[in-house]
Amino acid sequence: MTTSLRDTLIVVGGGVTGLSVAFIAARAGKKVVVLEGAPQVGGLLCTTEVNERPIEKFYHHFFTHDAELFWLLKQLNSTHLLEFKKASMGMYSNQKIFPFGGVIDLIRFKPLRVLDKIRFIATTSYLGLFADWRSYESISAEEWLKKWAGERCYHFIWRPLFESKFGKYSHNIPVSWMVGRLQQRMRSRKKGKEELGVIKGSSKELLKALEAALQSMGVELVVNAKVDQLQVTNNSVKGVKLVNGEEYKSENVILTVPSPIAGKLIGTHNLKLATDLGNLEYFKATCAIVELKSPLSDQYWLNIADQTLTTGGIIEQTNLVSQEEYNGSSIVYLSKYFTEKDEFSSLSEEEKKQLMLVDLKSVFPALESKQILSVQIHSSNFAAPICELNFSERIIDVQSSINGLYVCNMQHVYPDERSINNAIITAAKTCELIGVSNSYLPPKRKVLPGSVGFN
Ligand SMILES: Cc1cc2nc3c(=O)[nH]c(=O)nc-3n(C[C@H](O)[C@H](O)[C@H](O)COP(=O)(O)OP(=O)(O)OC[C@H]3O[C@@H](n4cnc5c(N)ncnc54)[C@H](O)[C@@H]3O)c2cc1C
Known part of the structure; x- marks a missing residue:
């Protein structure tokens, strides 16, 4: 049949x-x-192995308010996989590590004066609790923070963070992005301390449970199936063709690949749509996974606020996940976001690795080379969309102008931060658009992802 x-x-x-x-x-x-x-399936959530144990190629933690992730785990009978732990944060500034996880840490943060600290709390609370992101789309975070949080606050806290995360784009990040980001983070705090979630046994367990559920429902999961082009007749989608020449026929296609790839697949079938998608730029990311004999510090997350260093964050995984999970090794991620225009982009993976290890040793001068057991490098060309001023005007409608074709990817979580939970939210909203009834969707709640593009 x-x-x-x-x-x-x-x-x-x-x-x-x-x-x-x-x-x-x-x-x-x-x-x-x-x-x-x-x-294999999983995209950015895929794992590798260190010391014969699975670990995410890119660090992944979850938040206490990730309701759609809980919902998905519940459907998979896998809620036991998610566990939450206290997570400590720090900031590397002026060649020193400052704990930076709560109000007490802020009070002790020497580079800022009392008035700066009050302005920092007032502005982050306003953005995280009260601000409406739509009112701030055309205002740069740099301009707004300098005015309201003050020059010193911007100089010592925000500027280094923006520069390490956004590089040359840091002047053009809208306040709206900060609203999305801070609203997410603030909802994850209990009595000022942040709790973060991890998947026991790594995200491999989540992907295994999801794959098993999909297969039991008869979903055909085809890997090594790189799509080369869409097939479109009279402005209606008819299927796709793979690079190996195989064809799959359907009048309903959902593209969840990064926007520039979606643009290429659409190609001449709709030049405007293909160009609009192609013009949406992404940050690239590189993460080094460093396996050590012993722990480095007691911080999970260390932001590097030092312009002389390349690495943006040092994430000591084994301060969130027990060392036993990695057969006794300590694990540290070194992370760096960049764009094609950054010099870092032209380095080989080996050069990136060496540069990041130099950074690690300059933040932790006592670290000896013999402590390092292994280093892996993982990179993605599509780590996060670059959300510049008025980004919502550039977001493509999920229901495209080609009949039967939908495009849903990380751009649709704006103004919130891209995340696993937000990917589930936008997937659910897309299913709603194709006519899936509410009883199959996660319970609805007021969230920022999916605010744009789902008309
Ligand atoms: C460094 C880093 C750290 C992160 N940390 C966290 C975190 O702590 N917490 C959190 O919640 N989220 C985190 N994220 C974000 C999270 O990983 C993403 O939001 C999520 O995985 C996005 O899923 P996606 O399916 O939209 O995209 P992707 O995972 O990029 O999936 C797209 C898929 O399309 C496939 N594809 C591409 N082209 C084709 C083609 N032509 N044919 C067929 N298939 C194709 C790709 O192989 C890929 O599997 C992090 C991301 C990065 C990069």
């Missing part, structure tokens, strides 16, 4: 967005095919 073109849903991209779309649509009775270009 041949399946009608209308009955099948093709999902291109098997990252968390694609897998969540597939999960929700299949529960609602749709026949779904997921086409993933890599040898």
Whole structure:
């Protein structure tokens, strides 16, 4: 029996967005095919192995308010996988490490004066608790913070953080992005201390549970299936063609791949849409996973506020996940976000590794080379969309102008930060657009992701 073109849903991209779309649509009775270009599903959430144990290629933690992730885990009978722990934060500034996780730490933060600290608390509280992101889309965070938090606050806290995360784009990040980010972080705090979640046994366990559920519902998960082009007739999608020449037919296709890739797949079928998607730029990211004989510090997250260093963050994974999970080794991620225009982009993976290790040793001068057991480097060309001023005007509608074609990816979480939870939210909103009824969707709540592009 041949399946009608209308009955099948093709999902291109098997990252968390694609897998969540597939999960929700299949529960609602749709026949779904997921086409993933890599040898395994999971996208940015994929794992590698260190000391014979699985670990995320890119650090991943979760927040206490990640309601849609809890919902998904519940559907998978896997809530036991998520555990929350106190997480300590620090800031490396003026060649010193300052704890920077709560009000007490702020009071002790020497580079700022009392009035600066009051302005810091007042401005972050306003943005995180009260501000409406839509009113701040055209105002740069730099301009706003200098005015309201003060020059010193901007100089000692925000500027180094923005520069390490956004590089040359740090002058053009809208206040709205900070509203999204701070609202997320503030909801994760209990009595001033942050609790962060991790998946026991790594995200490999979450992906395993999700894959098993998809297969039990008859979802066809095809890996090594890199899509090369869409097939479109009379402005209606008819299927996709893979790079190996295989074809999959359907009148319903959801692209969850990064926007520039989606643009290439659309190509001449709709030049305007393809160009608009192609023009949405992304930050790249590199994470080094350093395996050590013993712990470095008691901080989970250390922001590097030092312009002489390349590395943006030092994340000591084994201050959130027990060393036992890695057969006794201590694990540290070194992270760096950059764009094609940054010099870092032109370095080889080996050069990036060496540069980041030099940074690690300058922050922790007592660290000896013999303490380092192994180092891995992982990079992504599509780590996060670059959200400049008035970014919402550039967000593409999920329901595209080609009949039957939908595009849902990280751009749609704006003004919130891209995350696993937000990928599930936007996947659910996309399923709603294709007619999946509420009973199959996570309970609705007021959230920022999915505010734009879902008309
Ligand atoms: C360094 C880093 C740290 C992060 N930390 C956290 C964190 O702590 N907490 C958190 O919640 N989130 C975190 N995230 C964000 C989170 O990983 C993403 O928001 C989420 O994984 C996005 O999923 P996605 O499916 O939208 O995209 P992706 O994971 O990018 O998936 C897209 C998929 O499409 C596939 N694809 C591409 N082209 C084709 C093609 N032509 N044909 C078929 N398939 C194709 C890719 O192989 C990929 O699997 C982090 C991300 C990075 C980069």
